[in-house]
Amino acid sequence: xxxxxxxxxxxxxxxxxxxxxxxxxxxxxxxxxxxxxxxxxxxxxxxxxxxxxxxxxxxxxxxxxxxxxxxxxxxxxxxxxxxxxxxxxxxxxxxxxxxxxxxxxxxxxxxxxxxxxxxxxxxxxxxxxxxxxxxxx
Numbered sequence: 001x002x003x004x005x006x007x008x009x010x011x012x013x014x015x016x017x018x019x020x021x022x023x024x025x026x027x028x029x030x031x032x033x034x035x036x037x038x039x040x041x042x043x044x045x046x047x048x049x050x051x052x053x054x055x056x057x058x059x060x061x062x063x064x065x066x067x068x069x070x071x072x073x074x075x076x077x078x079x080x081x082x083x084x085x086x087x088x089x090x091x092x093x094x095x096x097x098x099x100x101x102x103x104x105x106x107x108x109x110x111x112x113x114x115x116x117x118x119x120x121x122x123x124x125x126x127x128x129x130x131x132x133x134x135x136x137x
Contacts, residue, residue, distance in 0.1 A: 003027070004028065004029045007028055021038050022039045024038070025042075040121075043116065047066070049064050049129065051063075052064070052065055060075070060077055060080040062074075062077075062083075063084065064130075067088070067091070067114055070084070070087050071084070081131065082127070084130075086123075088114075089121065089123065092115045092116075096116075
């Protein structure tokens with residue numbers, strides 16, 4: 001395991017810690033608690049995102065299996081993807097604004113890492129990633 005850095009040292013070298021986190025996770029300890037920091041780009045690469053498209057022209061629905069409660073709708077696949085992207089972004093904002101409630105609920109607790117990812121997502125990159133997966137299936 002990587003060496004854990006004391007919080008005091010991490011604070012003194014904050015910029016370097018963030019630069020290193022782009023390449024690999026950085027482990028930090030503060031008051032007997034261990035933390036890990038890494039970039040959202042790494043998170044995006046690590047988390048599976050499995051799109052499910054249903055429907056027919058002029059009546060599509062789209063969701064990701066990992067958060068099936070959030071669904072996008074549209075007349076075209078592009079409209080449906082846009083709707084899903086916005087819905088996931090909105091869900092992330094709501095989840096993070098009441099983190100204690102959503103993280104404690106058994107049906108939404110597993111969404112946390114996705115929420116962190118979607119809260120900071122570039123909607124265009126997300127749509128490209130989903131489009132590529134839809135084209136392969």
